[in-house]
Amino acid sequence: MKDNFSRSVIIALNDIQLQTALDRGTTRGVNNRIVAMGETTDANALRHQARLARERALNHLPDLLQQLERNVIANGGHVLWARDAAELNQIILDLCRKHDVRRVTKGKSMVTEESELNHALEANGIEVTESDLGEYIVQLAGETPSHIVFPMLHKTKEATAQLLHDKLGMPMTDKPEDMTRFVRGVMRRKYLEADMGISGVNFAIAETGTIATVENEGNNRLSTSTPRVYVAVMGIEKVIATWEDYAVLVQLLARSATGQRLSVYNNLMSGPRRADEPDGPDVFYLVIMDNGRSRILGTEYAESLACIRCGACLNACPVYQNIGGHAYGWVYPGPIGSIVTPLLLGPTRAPKLPYASSLCGACQAACPVEIAIPDMLLRLRRDLVQAGDPTPGWRIGMWLWATAFKSPVLYRLGGKMAGMATRLLAGRSGKIKSLPPPFDAWTKQRDFPAFAESSFRERLKRRRGKQTDA
Ligand code: SF4
Known part of the structure; x- marks a missing residue:
């Protein structure tokens, strides 16, 4: 494959x-x-x-x-x-x-x-x-x-x-x-x-x-x-x-x-x-x-073998609903396929599949045998990272992301800067039609909306302030 x-x-x-x-x-x-x-x-x-x-x-x-x-x-x-x-x-x-x-x-x-x-x-x-x-x-x-x-x-x-x-x-x-x-x-x-x-x-x-x-x-x-x-x-x-x-x-x-x-x-x-x-x-x-x-039995992925192949997780999955089964590239599509395929064929044969999920949990909610599909997808992503699959750009991006998310000051500052940049790029339409590489992967498929003028926290603060005044 x-x-x-x-x-x-x-x-x-x-x-x-x-x-x-x-x-x-x-x-x-x-x-x-x-x-x-x-x-x-x-x-x-x-x-x-x-x-x-x-x-x-x-x-x-x-x-x-x-x-x-x-x-x-x-x-x-x-x-x-x-x-x-x-x-x-x-x-x-x-x-x-x-x-x-x-x-x-x-x-x-x-x-x-x-x-x-x-x-x-x-x-x-x-x-x-x-x-x-x-x-x-x-x-x-x-x-x-x-x-x-x-x-x-x-x-x-x-x-x-x-x-x-x-x-x-x-x-x-x-x-x-x-x-x-x-x-x-x-x-x-x-x-x-x-x-x-x-x-x-x-x-x-x-x-x-x-x-x-x-x-x-x-x-x-x-x-x-x-x-x-x-x-x-x-x-x-x-x-x-x-x-x-x-x-x-x-x-x-x-x-x-x-x-x-x-x-x-x-x-x-x-x-x-x-x-x-x-x-x-x-x-x-x-x-x-x-x-x-x-090989899977006795590992942290063993519960994937509990699958009774009912297909309910496929129907419920927003990714499957949009791309169908052939895009997954092998016999088992959908959320369970994103687990079973890398496990049976080896992670390097299907490195994108564990990421083909928003982790919304609709698959697990539909599964008649309560398989924790999102958990296993996350573990597979972890395995891929540990196996050195991500590109250097991805690693640097994730490091920057984690650093910003761990620091409230950096998080706020990053939010402000991203807000200004996106509003500038979007202009009056409020939507960015084309981003520079590597972010163009997003805008090739859809618009990127500019960030709102004020963040959720700022709005909440203002609202609370008004309520206290009242
Ligand atoms: S819903 Fe559960 S049992 Fe049905 S195909 Fe998906 S993982 Fe297998």
Whole structure:
């Protein structure tokens, strides 16, 4: 991943279609979540329960993973372990060869986005079709998902209709239901032709070795039960201890992700088809990938592994609302992506992301598992500073800033001088249109308002004086 964050942000801010799509999508996401959480008797108590469930899992991760493995095998499945993305792709490629697989249908899986599994399989002559509607549209467009839950959040329905018309000959329509019906017709054939189904995992319940996925289209159920081979792929952090924990987490996931009380399909897979069952796969594999997660465990960033990938923090984030997911440059966008990406890829691969936040706290307030996102972003900034990432200009600037803020006299003097300078530069309009470098980074995007004639303290003092006189 190349660090193009600043350039990508400018492109995103100037993309009118993206801005329209982001506005529609994130507003809907925020509002739906608020309504759904408001329907619970005590949303905060529920969130706290969810948090405890995730902590239980992370505190006992090695034991739970072993218990999960034992139970999956007892259920007739197979468990394979991948150290990293390359190993994951190789394992699945080997499974394709072993089972003579030519066509794959794939449900939503962020882990396979991490490993770019589609490219790896396609490079070896295997056809992969994304089965989630949003993922399928993104695949058709040759793009990557821009949101954890709504992969095509960056696309308007108008752009989607045009894409389906151009690529698949769909008659033009502005009705999403017509587009869905059309894609459904295409997908039905794919399910029937597929030799292997692959899906992500929302939760893996250790006590029974059950894989839980949630969805709203039935695509995952068809992807995993129609083909003869089913492969579930998960990161090590997806394991949870018990069904009680699942009961809490699954409803919070739906409420936070899509504003539903429960997702339409809650699929539970416990091994391959049994002799007395009419359908289901002949063979079932669970592939568990680390890819840097165990490095995070036990550090001050461990709680980032508690994330249940609901996407609520993305919708709530004023930065994501304006730049969308692609600007973040990798699989995980938004506030949680700004933490996970530098942690998984290394801080030097994404040095700007921890700064891509106003630290307003909207992400933490929205998070169903109470992850302290702003705290971790601050710690990552600290790490970057300690690693010597900032430029000399930045260091001098921060030193001047800290010195002025520690001294009331310097602070007041600095305020006065800055006030005079900005009013001089702004003139009668009260707004500076262009600042000299390096401050022009600000005025390239927006005006800089001149400071007020008198400071807040001065006005308060005058007001208090008048009140005392009165
Ligand atoms: S950090 Fe919290 S709000 Fe954001 S995706 Fe993860 S669980 Fe959802």
